[in-house]
Amino acid sequence: MGLVRKVVCAMSGGVDSSVAALLLKRRGYSVIGVFMKNWDSLDENGVCSTEKDCEDAYRVCQTLDIPFHHVSYVKEYWNDVFCNLLNEYEKGRTPNPDILCNKYIKFNLFHKYAINTLGCDAMATGHYARTSLEDEEVFRQRRAAPPVTLFRDRFEIRKPVRLFQGADLAKDQTFFLSQVSQDALRQTLFPLAGLTKEFVRKMAAEAGFHHVLKKKEVTSMFTASSNHTIHHYCVSSFQYLEAKPGNLVSIEDGTVMGTHKGWFTLTLGQRARIGGQKDAWFVVDKDVLTGDVFVAPTTNHPALFRDTIRTERFHWMAVDPPPELARTQMLECHFRFIHQMPLIPCTVTLNMDGSLWISLSQTVRALTPGQFAVLYKSGECLGSGKIIQLGPTEHTLQQGRQRLQQSEPEAPG
Numbered sequence: 001m002g003l004v005r006k007v008v009c010a011m012s013g014g015v016d017s018s019v020a021a022l023l024l025k026r027r028g029y030s031v032i033g034v035f036m037k038n039w040d041s042l043d044e045n046g047v048c049s050t051e052k053d054c055e056d057a058y059r060v061c062q063t064l065d066i067p068f069h070h071v072s073y074v075k076e077y078w079n080d081v082f083c084n085l086l087n088e089y090e091k092g093r094t095p096n097p098d099i100l101c102n103k104y105i106k107f108n109l110f111h112k113y114a115i116n117t118l119g120c121d122a123m124a125t126g127h128y129a130r131t132s133l134e135d136e137e138v139f140r141q142r143r144a145a146p147p148v149t150l151f152r153d154r155f156e157i158r159k160p161v162r163l164f165q166g167a168d169l170a171k172d173q174t175f176f177l178s179q180v181s182q183d184a185l186r187q188t189l190f191p192l193a194g195l196t197k198e199f200v201r202k203m204a205a206e207a208g209f210h211h212v213l214k215k216k217e218v219t220s221m222f223t224a225s226s227n228h229t230i231h232h233y234c235v236s237s238f239q240y241l242e243a244k245p246g247n248l249v250s251i252e253d254g255t256v257m258g259t260h261k262g263w264f265t266l267t268l269g270q271r272a273r274i275g276g277q278k279d280a281w282f283v284v285d286k287d288v289l290t291g292d293v294f295v296a297p298t299t300n301h302p303a304l305f306r307d308t309i310r311t312e313r314f315h316w317m318a319v320d321p322p323p324e325l326a327r328t329q330m331l332e333c334h335f336r337f338i339h340q341m342p343l344i345p346c347t348v349t350l351n352m353d354g355s356l357w358i359s360l361s362q363t364v365r366a367l368t369p370g371q372f373a374v375l376y377k378s379g380e381c382l383g384s385g386k387i388i389q390l391g392p393t394e395h396t397l398q399q400g401r402q403r404l405q406q407s408e409p410e411a412p413g
């Protein structure tokens with residue numbers, strides 16, 4: 001193998017990927033900056049924000065004196081991500097476009113473009129995340145091994161590459177990377193792995209990237225800090241779905257409280273606007289067959305809380321389930337289904353079909369089908385699986401207990 005030191009840096013025109021490119025260059029790699037266009041969108045002034053971001057990425061490349069390319073995945077994004085979103089909505093689920101974009105576009109098509117078309121040895125992004133290979137590189141770099149050795153090892157190491165949280169836990173983005181393939185992970189560098197956002201901003205200022213520092217935090221097309229945020233961004237997809245109006249039904253006594261324009265416009269835990277009601281009501285369930293959306297009064301109603309979910313076949317970052325799970329069918333680890341939500345201890349059971357039952361140590365509000373259950377153990381992101389089934393809510397359990405008490409025969413005497 002000849003000298004393998006070419007790296008494509010995915011550049012969004014934001015601070016993080018600009019500093020990622022700067023660090024790669026300082027580490028002695030031959031860097032190519034590439035901007036990806038996934039979506040045609042106009043801001044409130046009718047300006048295409050994608051073009052502005054592309055221009056910003058180009059200016060950073062000029063400052064760094066590295067080549068710049070741009071690629072369009074608008075068609076592929078539409079087919080692989082957007083249509084996937086529409087399908088999920090039709091099933092009554094709330095999807096996560098960011099995770100799907102990383103899986104199908106950035107760490108699939110873009111990865112292939114970097115390796116096969118541009119002939120590079122690796123790709124890099126400005127994500128705050130770390131892989132096990134990065135650790136080994138750091139170890140070797142301490143012994144002053146040249147980059148050529150590092151890359152050769154990268155291809156020759158057989159053991160699976162693992163994904164870890166980066167040094168800045170407040171910016172941890174492993175949640176969004178939890179569906180990425182082993183092949184792509186093996187050939188990806190995360191130059192910001194050991195840095196904090198604060199330090200990255202300082203580096204950007206020192207490097208003269210003032211135009212990217214001035215921007216508001218640039219994010220991928222959708223960045224979701226909560227179920228509702230994702231949902232808000234996805235509203236644009238509703239125009240492509242057939243409106244399916246139905247009733248808003250009280251979970252407490254079955255009373256019809258009002259109507260809705262289509263259940264896909266409502267997600268679990270979201271406030272349902274019901275005319276004539278003094279108090280706030282929240283979506284707790286949907287019946288895809290009848291179109292009924294069930295609602296409950298108060299944001300902390302027991303019908304919103306549950307502690308068990310089932311996922312689709314789970315995607316393990318390291319390909320196979322952890323040995324402990326394969327051996328005993330059980331694993332103690334941590335769970336999150338929303339980016340940056342505090343990790344919750346859980347017990348995981350592996351099913352024959354590769355799906356998981358996840359039992360949480362506490363009830364969680366608005367666990368939502370379509371979202372991804374992401375698992376962590378000691379700072380490692382183990383992977384994720386789409387939530388497809390929910391366990392009983394506190395409300396169902398309370399009702400069950402009441403019925404049981406009512407049906408119990410009176411004690412004799």
Ligand SMILES: Nc1ncnc2c1ncn2[C@@H]1O[C@H](COP(=O)(O)OP(=O)(O)OP(=O)(O)O)[C@@H](O)[C@H]1O
Pocket residue numbers: 009010011012013014015016017018034035036037038106124125126127217218219220221223
């Ligand atoms: N349009 C794009 N073109 C090329 N790469 C992109 C694009 N959007 C995102 N990326 C890559 O994905 C990484 C994560 O993007 P995301 O927007 O989720 O996070 P970010 O922390 O705001 O990153 P940045 O500050 O670089 O925009 C970016 O750092 C960049 O490497």
